Amino acid sequence: MKKTRNVAIAGVGQTKHRGHREDVNLAELVSEAVEEVLADSMVDLSDIDAIVHGNMELFEGVHQPDMWHVIADGGYGKAGYRITTGGTTGTTLVSAADHLVASGMHDLVLAIGFEKQEEGMTTTGITNMSCPLWDREVQTGAITGTTGVIMMNKFGQKAEEAAAELRVLMATNARKNFKAHLRLDITRKDVLDSRVLAWPLRLLHMCPESNGACAMLFASEEMAKKLPQKKVWMHDHVTIHRQEFFDFAHLEDLNTHGEAARIIYTRNGIVNPIKQIGVFEMYDPSSWWALDWLGKFLFMENGEQIDMVLNGDFAIDGKFPVNPSGGVVSTNPIGATAIIRVAEAALQIRGDADDHQVPRDINLALASGFGGTFWTVLHLLGKDKPNH
Amino acid sequence: MATKTDKEGRELVEIRYEMGIPGTFAKGPIMGYFLEKLKEKELWGTRCGKCNNVIFPPRVLCPKCMVDMAEWVKMEDFAHIVTFDVVHFPTINPLTGEMRPVPYTSLFMVFPNGAGFFHFGIEHDPEKIKPGKKVVPVWADKREGRPADLLGWVLAEE
Numbered sequence: 001m002k003k004t005r006n007v008a009i010a011g012v013g014q015t016k017h018r019g020h021r022e023d024v025n026l027a028e029l030v031s032e033a034v035e036e037v038l039a040d041s042m043v044d045l046s047d048i049d050a051i052v053h054g055n056m057e058l059f060e061g062v063h064q065p066d067m068w069h070v071i072a073d074g075g076y077g078k079a080g081y082r083i084t085t086g087g088t089t090g091t092t093l094v095s096a097a098d099h100l101v102a103s104g105m106h107d108l109v110l111a112i113g114f115e116k117q118e119e120g121m122t123t124t125g126i127t128n129m130s131c132p133l134w135d136r137e138v139q140t141g142a143i144t145g146t147t148g149v150i151m152m153n154k155f156g157q158k159a160e161e162a163a164a165e166l167r168v169l170m171a172t173n174a175r176k177n178f179k180a181h182l183r184l185d186i187t188r189k190d191v192l193d194s195r196v197l198a199w200p201l202r203l204l205h206m207c208p209e210s211n212g213a214c215a216m217l218f219a220s221e222e223m224a225k226k227l228p229q230k231k232v233w234m235h236d237h238v239t240i241h242r243q244e245f246f247d248f249a250h251l252e253d254l255n256t257h258g259e260a261a262r263i264i265y266t267r268n269g270i271v272n273p274i275k276q277i278g279v280f281e282m283y284d285p286s287s288w289w290a291l292d293w294l295g296k297f298l299f300m301e302n303g304e305q306i307d308m309v310l311n312g313d314f315a316i317d318g319k320f321p322v323n324p325s326g327g328v329v330s331t332n333p334i335g336a337t338a339i340i341r342v343a344e345a346a347l348q349i350r351g352d353a354d355d356h357q358v359p360r361d362i363n364l365a366l367a368s369g370f371g372g373t374f375w376t377v378l379h380l381l382g383k384d385k386p387n388h
Numbered sequence: 389m390a391t392k393t394d395k396e397g398r399e400l401v402e403i404r405y406e407m408g409i410p411g412t413f414a415k416g417p418i419m420g421y422f423l424e425k426l427k428e429k430e431l432w433g434t435r436c437g438k439c440n441n442v443i444f445p446p447r448v449l450c451p452k453c454m455v456d457m458a459e460w461v462k463m464e465d466f467a468h469i470v471t472f473d474v475v476h477f478p479t480i481n482p483l484t485g486e487m488r489p490v491p492y493t494s495l496f497m498v499f500p501n502g503a504g505f506f507h508f509g510i511e512h513d514p515e516k517i518k519p520g521k522k523v524v525p526v527w528a529d530k531r532e533g534r535p536a537d538l539l540g541w542v543l544a545e546e
Contacts, residue, residue: 022392022400061407123479132413133423134445136483137535138494138507143479146471146496153519198473199514245443245451248470248496249504 008224009232011041017181017212031072033213045074049106054083055335058125090339091369091377097218107223113339114213145201148288162309164191167287174326176356181210205287212333232346235386241375256376257296278362281341283370324356338369426537431463442503467497508540
């Protein structure tokens with residue numbers, strides 16, 4: 001990616017993500033993440049030039065929440081805008097903040113993603129995105145087992161075992177992350193015995209509805225030099241989507257993850273992602289999707305990732321650690337979900353992920369976002385400055 | 389107003405409400421023609437003159453080539469299943485505000501001319517629904533040029 005100047009992540013802040021947060025309203029929830037990112041970066045609100053702010057407004061039914069949230073983020077009188085791109089909202093916020101700094105327009109940009117899913121009705125919000133003249137009538141929202149059906153037909157029972165094992169791994173990781181929402185102690189059998197949502201997708205395969213916020217601070221290289229926190233550098237990112245024109249009759253057309261990965265790897269000299277990338281925070285709305293998508297991001301056309309899951313290769317101390325945070329199946333405040341992937345990847349590079357830290361030096365980390373219209377945003381972060 | 393307390397016994401206050409949002413959607417000439425033809429139990433798509441792909445339901449432009457669609461195409465009265473969802477999680481139909489009865493089935497299908505689409509399946513037993521099986525449409529007795537004119541798709545007798 002061509003950039004006018006380098007951009008660093010100068011700080012990260014997150015709430016504890018929980019199923020219930022009736023003790024705070026939306027703005028108060030956002031303020032918790034903002035206070036943490038200011039403390040982490042040792043920056044004052046008055047130093048920030050611009051704020052990008054995002055969630056899925058239809059979910060809570062609060063439109064233009066950024067107007068209300070100036071009491072939480074100090075946005076009064078500052079530049080900025082609001083972003084809503086579905087599941088990818090958080091990663092799009094990161095892309096936007098990166099552009100605002102890289103372009104030279106601003107030196108310090110705050111990105112905030114949040115969602116309070118106990119308020120409003122998420123699935124009704126999702127189905128409202130479909131064309132009202134036809135698709136909305138049959139839209140099922142994010143509850144879909146179609147990938148599971150395809151994988152079961154292609155790889156049989158082993159795929160079902162691996163999807164369940166992947167969920168168990170995410171639970172094991174989430175128990176090490178006190179900010180994760182679901183920190184379950186579960187077995188493969190528990191997953192396979194949980195109730196069917198849309199066969200073969202079961203309750204424990206699926207992400208929860210969480211309440212939480214995540215904020216990240218992005219700085220120009222010049223500004224970053226003045227700030228005390230360990231730097232993580234924005235290396236590259238790409239967005240690929242199909243909007244409403246995704247076609248299940250042509251499965252190859254749905255591989256936006258593979259397309260994004262190919263671009264990122266090619267532009268950054270990555271020929272062996274498993275060896276070169278130290279950790280992957282992948283947007284995994286369900287364990288079935290996760291199982292399929294690992295194959296897409298790693299170009300495994302014959303289901304090799306299924307054996308890798310069963311071998312434990314994606315564990316925190318495995319060959320290619322995936323979602324040491326516990327992933328989206330453990331924590332899912334949607335407008336924050338994708339920015340949490342980038343924030344967690346940054347913490348891993350810094351070595352600041354506490355009990356869920358990958359036990360080795362990480363030079364490069366990958367973070368993905370996903371939205372229902374086959375929309376992929378993929379970010380590559382690094383410990384060292386990129387060579388643009 | 390409903391009042392709850394947290395674990396420490398502190399009072400929490402929530403406001404509960406239900407929203408009703410009456411809506412009107414303009415059909416436009418392309419979807420207008422498509423919806424009108426539902427009354428005659430006919431399904432129509434449009435074909436791009438450049439890439440030759442058929443899009444169903446029809447669109448005025450091909451999103452990939454960004455050219456006007458060249459012609460209307462009457463779809464066959466059968467399709468084949470690509471994949472499916474039998475959904476056991478109740479959700480609200482945002483067009484009616486009513487809860488969908490569960491289970492309900494979403495079928496992802498392909499017409500013989502290659503156009504992919506999704507709609508309801510009448511069968512809810514995942515053991516009976518298989519990718520590759522042939523399905524035919526089931527129509528409402530009274531049709532008004534609305535999406536609900538097409539009730540869903542049922543497995544064709546073999």
